[in-house]
Amino acid sequence: MARVSPEHLAARRQQILDGAARCFARDGFHGTSMQDVLRETGLSAGAVYRYFPSKDAIIGALAANVLATVGRSFQQAVESGHPPPPDELLTHGLRKVADQLGFPPSMVIQVWAETLRNPELHAVFQDGFAHLLALWTRIVVTYQREGRMRADIEPESVARALAASVQGFLLQRGLFGAVDTSVFTEGMRGLLSFDDGAGERPG
Structure with missing residues (x-):
């Protein structure tokens, strides 16, 4: 044979x-x-x-593929020793997923909803998210060590906020149709440019 x-x-x-x-x-x-x-x-x-x-095994494998694709993208940033700023970092991850996974944005919502019903799928996501959160936390620590980000904030809190911004963007795309990733990039740059002491205050 x-x-x-x-x-x-x-x-x-x-x-x-x-x-x-x-x-x-x-x-x-x-x-x-x-x-x-x-x-x-x-x-x-x-x-x-x-x-x-089973069908559930296929769903779990699709979810694991998404998480692994995103994880590899951020693993490279961790290993570089000098990760790009958050807007570039997260945009790169989003584009990596879009390039390598050929299903529509609405699939993301379906998978998330399925985790509420399927304990095995929930465990896949829990493990995958924990891995991503650890990577993002290491990246934030590097930002702080290099003086590129405030050092008086818990790194994991920043990592969770970064994760939430990506999840929110994916949710928007799934609910309201394709939105170009450049919109996310510009929005992140705007948030990162905020300076409470900059410029003149009105009145």
Whole structure:
């Protein structure tokens, strides 16, 4: 029997995830069956179940892919020793996700909602977010050490605020349609430029 290469296995797994994502985007998680996934991918039941024993397992894998993609982006910033400013850092992460994950923004909302029902998916997100929060906290510590950010604020508090800004932008895109990432960049730059003592006060 011919031996299947790791590259072939990875490509087949991604084929299933891509097909399932199209189904979920079109019909929602609960409106999609495993039979729908089989038809979308053109694969046999045995081929699909070899990788994913259930629809929930596919949803969990999609969520893990998103978190891993974002995590790799920020890991590079941590390892650089001199991360870019927050507006550039977060924008890069958003673009990385958009480039590498080919499903519509509304899928983000579906996945978040599903975590309230699915304990296993909730655990995936909890672990993934904890990893991202640790990375962002390390980045904030670097900002503070370099004198680029106030040092009298708890780093994790700043990291959580950065995470919330990204989550809020993704939520807007999912609810109201595609918004260019440049809008987020400009908005972050505006917030970062705030100086309570700058300029003349009216009146």
